[in-house]
Amino acid sequence: MKAANHQIADLLSTRKQEKRKSFAVLLDPDKVNFSTFPEFLRYAEGHGVDFFFVGGSLITNYAIDKLIAAIHEHTNIPAILFPGSSLHIDPSADAILLLSLISGRNADLLIGQHVIAAPLLKRSGIEVLPTGYLLIESGRLTTVSYISNTTPLPRDKPGIVACTALAGEYLGLSNIFLDAGSGALYPVTGETIAAVRAAVDTPIIVGGGIDSYEKAENALSAGADVIVVGNGIEKNPELLPEVAACVSAFNRNVAQV
Numbered sequence: 001m002k003a004a005n006h007q008i009a010d011l012l013s014t015r016k017q018e019k020r021k022s023f024a025v026l027l028d029p030d031k032v033n034f035s036t037f038p039e040f041l042r043y044a045e046g047h048g049v050d051f052f053f054v055g056g057s058l059i060t061n062y063a064i065d066k067l068i069a070a071i072h073e074h075t076n077i078p079a080i081l082f083p084g085s086s087l088h089i090d091p092s093a094d095a096i097l098l099l100s101l102i103s104g105r106n107a108d109l110l111i112g113q114h115v116i117a118a119p120l121l122k123r124s125g126i127e128v129l130p131t132g133y134l135l136i137e138s139g140r141l142t143t144v145s146y147i148s149n150t151t152p153l154p155r156d157k158p159g160i161v162a163c164t165a166l167a168g169e170y171l172g173l174s175n176i177f178l179d180a181g182s183g184a185l186y187p188v189t190g191e192t193i194a195a196v197r198a199a200v201d202t203p204i205i206v207g208g209g210i211d212s213y214e215k216a217e218n219a220l221s222a223g224a225d226v227i228v229v230g231n232g233i234e235k236n237p238e239l240l241p242e243v244a245a246c247v248s249a250f251n252r253n254v255a256q257v
Contacts, residue, residue, distance in 0.1 A: 015203075048247070054071075
């Protein structure tokens, strides 16, 4: 059994206190080309990617263990599980975002899957990151809203999102994840991120629809601590260095203050 640790939780907390931002790349096991994956991993590490989130709402090709093994072999970047269900847990990961879908009313994704996962997580010793997961309406039906059978929170109602995030923090969740979903037409608005930032003290993770330097900068300026890009990089590989440059520039400006 691995020794219990809080390395990534402490890192997220420290970076938030120092106002330093992080960049996470979401890897869907169904979409990874393993013949070129080592090259991509070295490319990502060279551009300063901080975390790999591994998983998705629906996985048809179970290669999570293979994907994590490659990450560990070719990089020093933490592999953090982003599970769609308890079936997507692999103890070889460095940590898991234990997502409670607090934006919806599907009891299975609020607590049901967590009960099934708890004994495995305890035995594995994997670092658990309790995370309030909020789906935000993005202009189109996304896989995660369909699979979860929940209605996303309105993108033009920052107050509702902020109150939901605050409730999650009061329930003891250590992180808040605002997600427009893979392939989102619109990202989470700066107004929504700012409202959540004003409401909670936890690190804020933001993903979905971030497909340009400007959108990344908007999310960071509004208060996101971690920005997540996945589908956008699949469509445009140059997005990775573009977003990495945005995060780096933001952190340099913070260091100079």
